[in-house]
Amino acid sequence: MFKQFYWLAREATHRRLRKVRNLLDDIAEQTRVLWLFTRHVALQRPPGFAGTPPCRTKRSVLVISYYSPPYRSIYGTQRITKSMKFLVRMGWEVTLLTTSPSLPDERDDLAESLTDSIHVVRLPAPRLKSVHGGKGSFVPDDFIFWVRPAVAAAQLLVRERGISLILGTAPPYSNLLAGAICASMCKLPFVPDFRDPWSRIDVGWIIDKPGLRHLNAWMEKIIIRHSARVVITDDLKYVGDFLADASETVRDKVVSITNGFDEEDFDGIPLAEGRRTKFTVSYVGSLYDQETFDNLLEPFRLWNEHHPEDLRQVEFVYAGAHSKYFNNAGALPFGLRDHGYVSHREAIIARMNSDLQLFSQPAYFKPHIYSGKIFEMLRVGVPILAITRTDGAVATLLDRTGAGIAQYRHEDVAVILKDFFEKWKRGERLTTPDGAVVSAYSRETLANRLASTLEETLVLP
Template identity: 20%
Template sequence: MSNHNILLMYTITPKNHSAFQRMNALIQYLSEKGHNMHVLCAPDDDYSHYQYKDNVSFHFLKDKGLFKRLDFKKSDGKIFHKIKAICNVAISYLIPNPNYNWTKRAYNQAKEIIKKNNIDTIISSYAPNAPHLVSLKLKDDFPKLKWIADMRDEMSTSPYLKRLARYYTKRCEQKSVNNADAVVSVSEPILEDFKRFCKTPSVIFKEIRNGYNFDADKTSPLTNNERFTITYLGSFYGDINPNNFLKALSNLMAKQKLDIKVNFIGRSIPIKIPDNLKDIVHTQGAVPYDEVKVHMKQADALFMIYPTINRHGVYSGKLFEYLASGKPIIGMLDPTDVASKLIKQTNAGYTSCNSDIDGIEATILQAYTAWKNKEVLERDWDLVEDHHRSKQADKFDALIQELHQG
C-alpha cells in the first residue's frame, strides 16, 4: 500500500456540521494512513477546534464574490433571517454559479499546489458545483491526476434546485461523471442516477456512506427519566416537519394518559403544536455539535423524519449518530428506502411511513411500551460499527489505491 499526495477541495466550513464532518473525517483518517493531505477550502475560525497531523496543510481561500449565499447566524433576528433567505432564493434563481470568484481563484491556487507538492490525487466535494468545476479544468491540465468526484447527495435531480441552477448543475454533473476517474455517493440509489449520465466505461462508481465519529455507546440505553423523552436533533424545513408526528401523538394522548416529553432541538420553521401537547413539547434552538451527544444520552428515544416522496437514497446524516448512541430510534420514513431498511437491519428502532397517521401512532406507542417495560432492543453492533467514519475513510483509501494500480 503506497502513500499519496492528495488535494481535497470543498467550500463547506465547520459551521455546516453535518456536511463538514465527512470532509473532516477524510482529513483525519487519510492523514493517519500516511497520505499527505493538502486541503483547499473556505476559511473559518472553527478550524482552531480541530487537531490534525503534521502531514495536513490547509490552503484557505476566501470567496470574494459579490453574489454568494448568505450564512445564517444565531444572532440574526427574524426579519434579518427572512431577508437573508429571500436573498439566497434570488441568488439560486438568477446566478448559476454564485461561487464564480472562488472557482476562478481556486483553480489558479490549485495549480500551484499541484506543481509544488507533486499532487497525484484530487478529491472534490459537492455541493456547490465549484470544486467539481475546478477539478474539470485541473484534469485537462494534468491528465495523469486521479480525480475522485465525491457527490455526497444528488446533483441535478435534487428537489431543492431552482430551474436555472438545475440546468447549470446538470451540465457540471454530466461533465464530472464522464471525466472523473471515480464517482462516489452516499447511497446506491443516488449512485444509480449518476450512472445514467456516464458514457465513459472506465469510471468507477462507489457507495461510501456517511457515518459517526465517536465511540459507539453500547451501555444500556435506559435512563432515570420519569417521562418517556423523545428527542429530535436537527432542522425542520419544507416537507421535513413534525406535523404528522404531532397529529399522531395528539390522537394518542387524547385516547390515553401517557408520560411523554418531546424535545425539538435545532433550527426550525414555525411549528403548530396541538393544544393538548403544549405542556409536553419543548423547542430549543441549535446547539454546538459537542452538545449533541449530551442530548442523545439524556433521551429515551431519538426521533427522525424523512417524507415519503419521489426521492430515494437519503439516509440523513443524523441516522448514523443515532445508531451509535444506542438509543432506540422512532423513524417516520419511507418503508422502502435505505434509512428505514438500515434501522431494521441493525434492529435499532421502530419505523412507520410519514404519511400514515395511524401507523405513527402505533409506532410511538410501541416505543413507549418498550420503555415502560424496560425492554431493550438487541442492536447489531457489528453492522453499526461498519459506519464509523474511519471505516468510510478506509473505503476512500482502498479506492485511491485501486485508481493508482490501474
C-alpha cells in the same frame, strides 16, 4: 429644489449604472468559467484511469472544498473533515484548499477543528450573488466566483506539494469544476465526492429552471466521464437516481461511501444510568419544512386523543435551529424541553439521554435519500422511530441494523409510539441493534474505503 432633484436623479443613475456594470461583470465571469471548463475538460479526451492508472507513486491528495471548519456543520463540513482526519492517520499527505467564513453566523468555533497534520490554504470567500445562497442563475451555482482563484491556487499547490490526485467534494458543485479543470491541466486523476446529487437533486440546492438543469446535467456528465472514480453517499442500487450518467462504463467506477459516525465523538460521554421518570423522546437536527414538523407532531396528537393520561408521562426534547415550528404550533400534547441550536457534542448527549429517537423526512423525498444524521443515531444505541417512506434507504438501513422501525402514516406512527411507551413502562428493551452491522458505518471504516478508492488511481510501490 432643483439642485436636490438633480443630485437625487444623479445618484439614481449611478446606482443603475453600478447594477449594469455588476451584471456585465457577472456575465463575463460566468463566460470565463464556462470557457475554462470547456477548453480544459469538455473538449479533452477522457483519461483512461480505469484501465491504466497514471504513474503517481505518492499518497498525496489535494482536497478542494469551499466549506470546512470553522464553518458550521450545516454547510456539510463533517464528512470531509472526518475523511481527511483518518486519511492523515493512514499515511496520506492531505492538502486542503478552502475558504474562511466572512459572517459570524457562518462560524461554529465549538465544532471539531482540522487536525494540524493537514496543510490548509484558505482563499477569501467571494461574495455570493444570490440571496438564496447557491440557488441563483449561475452555472453550476453561485460559487463560480471562486472557481478561477481556486484553479490558480490548486495549480500552485500541485507543483509545490507534489500532489498525486485531486478530490473535490460537492455541493457546492463549483468545487467539482475547479477540481476537474485543475486535474486536466496538471494531468492528475480527479475523484468527485458527491454528498448530494447534482442535476437530479430535489432538496436544498434545487435547480428550478429547465435550461439551467440541462446545462448542469451536461457539466455533470462530462466531469463524471473525466473522473478516475466517482464517490456517492447512496447505495449503488440508486446510481440511476443519483447521477445524470448511469451508463455501464460509469457504474464500473462508482463507489458507495455513505456517511457515518466517528467513535471518538463519543469519548467521555457517560451512558445514562437508570430509568427516567418520563418517557423521553428526542428530535435533534434540522426540520426540513412544515411537513417534516407535522409528521412529528400529529402522531402525538392522535395518541393524546385516545390516551391523554399517557402524554403526562412524555417529555419531548428538541435540539436544533428550528424552534419556530414549536413556538407557532399552539398547545403541544407533551412537555417540551427546547435546547435550540447546540454543539455537535451536546447533540449527541441529547440523543443518548432519551428513550426514543425520532427521525423525520417529508413525503417528497426520493427513496435514496438517507440524511447524514441517521448514522450517528445508529451509534447512539437508543431506539429509532423514523417517520419516512417504508420503501426507502432509511427503512432498509433500520431493518438491516435492527436499530429501529420506519413508518409514515400518522395513525401507524401513533400506534408505534404507544407500543414503545408501554414497553418502556414495563422495562423491556425496545430494539436489539446488531453491533457488527452498525460498526460498518464508522467513519474510520468508511475512510479506509475512501483510501482504497483513491489508491486505485495511483501506482504505488
